[in-house]
Amino acid sequence: MSTTLVIVESPSKAKKIQGYLGSGYTVRASLGHIRDLPSTKAEIPEKYASEAWARLGVNVSDSFKPIYIVPAGKKKVVAELRALVKTADRVLLATDPDREGEAIAWHLVAALGLKSGFERMTFHEITKEAIQAAAQHTRPIDYALVGAQESRRIIDRLLGYGVSPLLWNSISSGLSAGRVQSAALVALAHREQARMAHVSAPYWRVTAQIGDKKPFTATVLGVSGQRLATPKDFDPATGQLKTDALVLTAEQAGQLVTFLKARPVTVLSTECVPYSTKPPTPFTTSTLQQEASKALKFNPKQSMDVAQKLYEGGHITYMRTDSPSLSDEATSAARAVAVAAFGLGAVPSVPRTYAAKAKNAQEAHEAIRPSGKVFKAPETTGLTGDERALYDLIYRRTVASQMLDLTGMKTTLILKAGAVQLGVIGRTVTEPGFTQLYQDVQEGDSEESQVLPDVPQGATLPVKDAKAEEKKTPAPGRFTEASLVRALEKVGVGRPSTYASILSTLDHRGYTRVVKRQLTVTWLGLLVSAYLAQACADLVDVQFTAHMEAELDQIAEGALKREAYLTRFWSEGFARTIAQAPQRAPSVPVPRVPGAVVTVRGGEVILALEGRTAPLPVDLVPDDLTSEVAADLLAGKVPLKRPATKRSTTPRTKGDKAGVTRSSRKKTAP
DNA sequence: CAGTGAGCGAGCTTCCGCTTGACTT
Numbered sequence: 001m002s003t004t005l006v007i008v009e010s011p012s013k014a015k016k017i018q019g020y021l022g023s024g025y026t027v028r029a030s031l032g033h034i035r036d037l038p039s040t041k042a043e044i045p046e047k048y049a050s051e052a053w054a055r056l057g058v059n060v061s062d063s064f065k066p067i068y069i070v071p072a073g074k075k076k077v078v079a080e081l082r083a084l085v086k087t088a089d090r091v092l093l094a095t096d097p098d099r100e101g102e103a104i105a106w107h108l109v110a111a112l113g114l115k116s117g118f119e120r121m122t123f124h125e126i127t128k129e130a131i132q133a134a135a136q137h138t139r140p141i142d143y144a145l146v147g148a149q150e151s152r153r154i155i156d157r158l159l160g161y162g163v164s165p166l167l168w169n170s171i172s173s174g175l176s177a178g179r180v181q182s183a184a185l186v187a188l189a190h191r192e193q194a195r196m197a198h199v200s201a202p203y204w205r206v207t208a209q210i211g212d213k214k215p216f217t218a219t220v221l222g223v224s225g226q227r228l229a230t231p232k233d234f235d236p237a238t239g240q241l242k243t244d245a246l247v248l249t250a251e252q253a254g255q256l257v258t259f260l261k262a263r264p265v266t267v268l269s270t271e272c273v274p275y276s277t278k279p280p281t282p283f284t285t286s287t288l289q290q291e292a293s294k295a296l297k298f299n300p301k302q303s304m305d306v307a308q309k310l311y312e313g314g315h316i317t318y319m320r321t322d323s324p325s326l327s328d329e330a331t332s333a334a335r336a337v338a339v340a341a342f343g344l345g346a347v348p349s350v351p352r353t354y355a356a357k358a359k360n361a362q363e364a365h366e367a368i369r370p371s372g373k374v375f376k377a378p379e380t381t382g383l384t385g386d387e388r389a390l391y392d393l394i395y396r397r398t399v400a401s402q403m404l405d406l407t408g409m410k411t412t413l414i415l416k417a418g419a420v421q422l423g424v425i426g427r428t429v430t431e432p433g434f435t436q437l438y439q440d441v442q443e444g445d446s447e448e449s450q451v452l453p454d455v456p457q458g459a460t461l462p463v464k465d466a467k468a469e470e471k472k473t474p475a476p477g478r479f480t481e482a483s484l485v486r487a488l489e490k491v492g493v494g495r496p497s498t499y500a501s502i503l504s505t506l507d508h509r510g511y512t513r514v515v516k517r518q519l520t521v522t523w524l525g526l527l528v529s530a531y532l533a534q535a536c537a538d539l540v541d542v543q544f545t546a547h548m549e550a551e552l553d554q555i556a557e558g559a560l561k562r563e564a565y566l567t568r569f570w571s572e573g574f575a576r577t578i579a580q581a582p583q584r585a586p587s588v589p590v591p592r593v594p595g596a597v598v599t600v601r602g603g604e605v606i607l608a609l610e611g612r613t614a615p616l617p618v619d620l621v622p623d624d625l626t627s628e629v630a631a632d633l634l635a636g637k638v639p640l641k642r643p644a645t646k647r648s649t650t651p652r653t654k655g656d657k658a659g660v661t662r663s664s665r666k667k668t669a670p
Numbered sequence: 671c672a673g674t675g676a677g678c679g680a681g682c683t684t685c686c687g688c689t690t691g692a693c694t695t
Contacts, residue, residue: 160685
């Protein structure tokens with residue numbers, strides 16, 4: 001009897017597909033990539049060890065030929081697959097339908113020594129029909145797409161292994177740089193610098209309670225035709241007013257309050273316009289991480305760990321995806337849940353469809369959603385704790401994505417009291433739509449959702465109360481782990497499978513710390529960022545990845561040759577940049593301490609001011625380095641006792657060894 | 671004479687992306 005070996009990436013998927021294909025097929029998983037460039041010196045095959053380029057794993061002097069090895073952890077699975085190939089008549093390479101999956105298929109061919117009798121099988125949905133059809137409609141491997149993946153791999157290797165040593169020589173041993181992590185680090189550094197450079201400006205906000213029966217709050221917009229200043233009117237770098245808006249003094253604000261309390265207001269104009277809000281899209285990895293962060297206070301790593309459990313338990317579809325699209329079966333299932341819960345009118349007559357917005361989205365998988373043709377209600381799953389909470393979020397989000405828009409009326413009232421103009425925006429809901437099931441978690445905005453009375457133009461309303469609050473323009477907020485993921489996704493940096501690990505790399509290198517769920521960059525992070533900005537400006541350009549992706553697309557289409565691209569990128573580009581890079585310690589100014597800089601000496605981060613130096617505690621947040629703290633440090637005193645910042649729980653990665661070098665660096669002189 | 675410790679030098683670190691379990695804490 002003839003057998004066909006089908007190789008997919010994920011074991012859970014293998015199990016399911018085995019059930020759909022039945023006897024005659026053996027379905028196994030590769031567990032992701034099975035070959036890679038040598039990662040450490042010990043992995044370099046002996047025959048290349050003496051080559052000048054061996055450390056890179058890529059022959060940069062001969063058409064960028066890579067050295068591929070089977071890493072120790074993958075030897076077992078390769079051996080098992082080899083054994084199965086011997087007894088199979090045919091091999092279907094059913095790895096994911098994206099660039100990486102195509103490459104894995106080709107690596108399988110090479111590692112398993114396949115000469116013929118292999119085909120590429122692809123599918124976007126795991127249903128019996130889709131799988132059986134896919135097994136019938138195979139195709140050859142797309143070698144151009146494999147070339148694009150290989151180019152991506154080589155670029156990341158050359159950049160990472162090319163630039164990291166500059167950091168060892170200039171700052172400290174064991175540090176790292178790369179296309180993705182350095183883009184993330186620079187984004188964090190820019191935000192931290194903006195925070196430190198921010199000069200907040202005081203301004204007054206004056207509000208009045210208006211109306212008898214259903215009082216509402218209106219805000220003073222202007223006086224005698226001159227607009228009152230709001231945060232947007234100030235230059236964040238100087239705190240100076242940059243427009244002709246009016247900034248009240250405390251006295252004027254008080255006078256305004258007295259003035260308002262003494263007379264009624266007239267309705268100058270009313271505007272009532274309908275508005276609507278669409279439901280959120282079904283979850284991708286990135287949006288799941290963001291919402292789980294807001295609603296459940298999970299960090300991205302926790303979200304992925306819990307989602308993995310749900311996936312393995314058959315409760316949800318695959319959790320590493322960049323596509324918000326739902327299969328037909330999922331769309332029907334979601335609509336059925338909505339109709340059962342809220343009636344026939346709960347869903348639009350035409351089902352909603354979703355497509356990825358990101359340019360480099362590969363859409364190899366569906367959105368993250370409850371599995372199956374019929375969604376199990378959360379209370380019938382038997383799940384508890386975090387798994388139940390995350391499943392519930394996924395369930396509601398998926399069903400909500402198929403429900404009606406929220407619709408209502410948005411009312412804008414403009415009022416006046418003498419020369420004082422006030423304004424208020426209110427909203428009423430006519431059709432709650434999807435919000436019956438799912439509401440985005442967001443803070444504040446309560447005034448925006450006030451219900452306003454129906455008042456005609458020219459009407460007079462009493463003022464119940466008025467008050468003035470002194471406000472300060474806020475500094476830009478720090479990223480959370482999840483909001484950094486969103487920012488990276490927006491510029492196409494990183495992939496669903498790597499978002500959580502990018503954060504752990506930054507943490508393990510000592511570039512960031514998570515403090516009260518906020519992602520703060522350390523002084524070491526600022527130093528590395530400053531060094532890269534001057535030595536390797538192209539690497540930290542936010543557009544770098546987008547440009548790379550455009551070239552990779554051309555390679556995949558056959559319009560650009562792999563070698564031509566790599567030569568331009570490396571031999572005529574980065575190789576020169578790296579050779580010319582200055583190898584000396586960077587230093588960054590301390591905005592809160594004039595004349596002071598933070599720099600590195602002997603691999604240790606130090607503060608220097610007027611010839612005196614002191615080592616900086618690793619957990620000191622840059623924002624907290626004030627003149628007082630600096631004086632204490634330089635006097636040899638331990639500054640204010642801060643609660644030990646708990647290191648975020650991060651996955652153990654191959655690169656975990658950096659923690660050792662950091663703790664040795666942390667040691668202070670006796 | 672054997673054991674200890676300071677000091678020195680050599681060797682290694684490092685990327686991104688695809689998957690799980692096998693490890694510790």
